[in-house]
Amino acid sequence: MTKTVNHVVTRPGRKHGDADVQIPVAQDLTTVPGIRQRDADVSFYSRVYPQETQNIEKAADRQWVWSVYTEETLIHRKRHDELNEPLVDAAAVSGDLEPTGTPTGEDLTEAIRLKARELGFGESGFTKFDRRYTYTGKKRWVKYEHAICLALEQDYVQTQSLPSMDAEFAHFGTYEIEGALLLDLADHIRSLGYHAQIHSPNDNSAPYIPMFVAAGLGQLGANGQLLSPHFGSRARIAIITTDAPVTYDEPIDYGLHQFCQVCQICVNRCPGRALLAEKVWWRGVEKNKLIYERCRPVMARYDGCAVCMKVCPIQRFGAPAVMEHYVATGEVLGKGTDLLEGYTFLERGYFGPGELPQFDRQFFEIPHGRNEEWLFQQFKEKLINEGLPSEEEIVGFAKQVRNILVKGNSTIGDE
Amino acid sequence: MHADPTVRCSLGAEVQEMFEKTQLDALFGELDREWRGKPDFEKLSRDAHLGIAYWDAGRPLDRIDPRVVGLIEKHKPKG
Numbered sequence: 001m002t003k004t005v006n007h008v009v010t011r012p013g014r015k016h017g018d019a020d021v022q023i024p025v026a027q028d029l030t031t032v033p034g035i036r037q038r039d040a041d042v043s044f045y046s047r048v049y050p051q052e053t054q055n056i057e058k059a060a061d062r063q064w065v066w067s068v069y070t071e072e073t074l075i076h077r078k079r080h081d082e083l084n085e086p087l088v089d090a091a092a093v094s095g096d097l098e099p100t101g102t103p104t105g106e107d108l109t110e111a112i113r114l115k116a117r118e119l120g121f122g123e124s125g126f127t128k129f130d131r132r133y134t135y136t137g138k139k140r141w142v143k144y145e146h147a148i149c150l151a152l153e154q155d156y157v158q159t160q161s162l163p164s165m166d167a168e169f170a171h172f173g174t175y176e177i178e179g180a181l182l183l184d185l186a187d188h189i190r191s192l193g194y195h196a197q198i199h200s201p202n203d204n205s206a207p208y209i210p211m212f213v214a215a216g217l218g219q220l221g222a223n224g225q226l227l228s229p230h231f232g233s234r235a236r237i238a239i240i241t242t243d244a245p246v247t248y249d250e251p252i253d254y255g256l257h258q259f260c261q262v263c264q265i266c267v268n269r270c271p272g273r274a275l276l277a278e279k280v281w282w283r284g285v286e287k288n289k290l291i292y293e294r295c296r297p298v299m300a301r302y303d304g305c306a307v308c309m310k311v312c313p314i315q316r317f318g319a320p321a322v323m324e325h326y327v328a329t330g331e332v333l334g335k336g337t338d339l340l341e342g343y344t345f346l347e348r349g350y351f352g353p354g355e356l357p358q359f360d361r362q363f364f365e366i367p368h369g370r371n372e373e374w375l376f377q378q379f380k381e382k383l384i385n386e387g388l389p390s391e392e393e394i395v396g397f398a399k400q401v402r403n404i405l406v407k408g409n410s411t412i413g414d415e
Numbered sequence: 416m417h418a419d420p421t422v423r424c425s426l427g428a429e430v431q432e433m434f435e436k437t438q439l440d441a442l443f444g445e446l447d448r449e450w451r452g453k454p455d456f457e458k459l460s461r462d463a464h465l466g467i468a469y470w471d472a473g474r475p476l477d478r479i480d481p482r483v484v485g486l487i488e489k490h491k492p493k494g
Contacts, residue, residue: 157460317465325472334468338436350436 001330006030009254014153014230014318016117021320023229024327025255029262034213034251035220041284046132049283053135053204055413058292060367060374062413065300072165073303080172087179088203088412094186095143095197095241103193109246115188116150119181122235123151123228125215125249129241133206137411142205143197144241146248149208149215150185151228151235152178159234162310163303163345171304174236175201182238194244201238203412208237210285216252222260222267222288223275223308229254232315233308254319255326260288263332266308269341271357272298272364275308297364307343316340371404432492433471442467442490446483459483 003026013019055062069077109126116124129147131139158170178201186196199205209226213219218228225233260266267275267288274294279286299305309315313322313334325333334340341353348357367374379397382389389397434442446463450456459480466479466487476484 156457160460160464313468317468321465325469325474328474329472331472333472337433337468337471339434339439339464339467339471342436342439352436 003028003327003330005327006255007253009229009252011229012117014122016120021229023254023320023323025253025323026327029255029258029323029326030253031255031257033253034216035210035257036286038281038284041281042132043284045283050136050139051133051207051283052137053411053413054292055204055411056137056370056409058296058369059371059409060369061296061300063371064367065296068300070303073168076165076168076172080176083176084172084179084202087176087183088200090183091179091198091200092203094183095141095195097186097190097195099190099193099195100187101191101193103244105245107247108189108192108194108244111192112148112185112189112242112244112246116148116185119184120152120177121150121181121185122153122230123149123212123217125149125212125217126246127211127215127248129239130206130211130214133210135204135206135411137409138205142199142241144195144243146242146244146246147211147215148185148240148242148246149212149217149237150178150182150240151212151217151226151231151237152181153231154234154236156231156234160310160316162306162343165303167306168304171236171306178236178238182240186240189240189242189244192244194242196244197241199239199241201236205239208239211239212237214251216249219252219254219256220285220287221256221312221314222264222277223312224288224290225309225312227254227256227260227312227314227319229314229319231318232312234315255323256314256319259314259323259326259332262326263313263335265311265313265332265335265341269307269311269343269356270295271302271305271307271345271351272359273356274298293364293366293368297366298359300366302346307345310343311341313340370409372401375400375404431473432494434467434490434492438490438492439467442486445486445490455482463487 005024006027007025009023010020013021113124127147129145134142152174154174155170158166161167182198186198189196209220212226218226221227221233227233228235264277267277272294274291276288280289282289313332317333322333336353338352344350345357446459450459462480462483466476466483469476470487
């Protein structure tokens with residue numbers, strides 16, 4: 001059934017030098033540019049319930065994952081962390097570096113966008129760095145008000161093998177490349193006479209997706225990931241903030257906010273049943289909210305899982321093809337097919353459309369909260385189950401708490 | 416584990432089978448053997464995914480690389 005087109009979005013081609021693409025948005029998929037939100041609610045929650053990075057808030061399970069990784073994952077993660085550490089460290093102090101060139105006062109939007117494309121970033125957009133989203137531990141770290149949102153595409157072929165180590169090589173490899181490219185782009189901005197602070201994809205200062213949506217680089221998908229027009233969620237995202245004069249982009253309605261409600265493939269195919277069909281209002285934004293505790297145990301044990309990325313038609317085919325197909329037929333391209341919905345889940349074998357792996361309740365029992373919170377939870381359970389601890393056990397508990405406090409909380413992570 | 420060959424009603428009247436895992440494995444296996452390491456491999460891979468999706472949906476393949484169309488014709492379900 002042919003659909004009526006409400007509007008057509010024109011975007012640059014996937015790679016630097018490619019022709020522009022047209023994305024037709026059907027009338028029944030049209031909602032609002034960006035995402036539905038209640039601005040006053042976003043402000044209220046950011047003030048009264050400020051967010052902290054999951055690398056701190058969920059530190060207990062982020063430490064636990066190392067105990068369930070496969071041997072191959074463990075080796076690769078350690079190697080990646082060694083390679084990535086200098087890039088993350090350089091990003092952390094990048095905002096303190098002084099410009100090397102002389103500022104002219106000219107608007108640098110297009111010059112920076114061009115340089116970003118030349119370096120290989122698939123998407124770049126400009127918006128205000130929305131401090132309402134800044135993580136508690138980074139509030140004093142963020143220096144400049146303009147955000148340059150940058151997305152680097154992850155390898156197409158490797159990603160389609162998800163879940164697999166090959167896809168994990170692409171995942172972590174993209175971060176390694178991106179970390180270096182961000183240093184290059186920041187250097188370029190300094191050479192133009194302005195400051196540039198790198199917000200690493202592995203040491204996030206905020207949830208970046210809201211700013212990518214505000215800059216018109218995509219919309220939030222039902223899988224909780226940014227769906228950008230060319231590569232959907234197959235993107236690794238980062239931000240550079242700057243004091244260079246730039247012009248902000250506007251949010252765009254690609255039709256994806258509503259398309260996800262029609263599609264629902266990621267919701268139906270999620271091995272952990274971690275995705276919800278209906279949108280909810282969360283911290284002032286209408287979105288499909290992921291259940292972290294259903295996702296994490298699967299991610300950790302199954303090569304990063306990411307089935308929700310693999311089965312997303314926007315990721316697989318790109319928004320131009322998917323939206324054109326929807327307008328022509330009223331159908332979701334690839335829905336119900338082995339091609340899009342099938343996946344092999346390591347030793348559990350192949351799962352075609354309508355088939356999902358089963359996990360028992362124990363599978364989802366993982367440590368929760370911060371390290372000290374999880375330690376205290378275990379202590380309480382011990383009290384209840386075994387009565388008063390010995391003096392030696394209490395001293396041991398105190399030593400563990402002290403170790404956590406001395407070590408501090410790291411904001412660095414690799415999601 | 417997988418069910419019998421899938422049939423779907425595509426664009427109204429036409430009913431056709433869709434690619435199953437065995438056929439997908441055969442097609443992508445051949446693509447991999449013939450093209451991996453060559454400059455066109457990624458483009459052909461993207462076109463293979465899009466072309467199969469179009470074929471499954473009963474849509475024309477006129478925007479798909481002819482080399483991929485050849486693979487689809489070779490490995491498509493024998494209805």
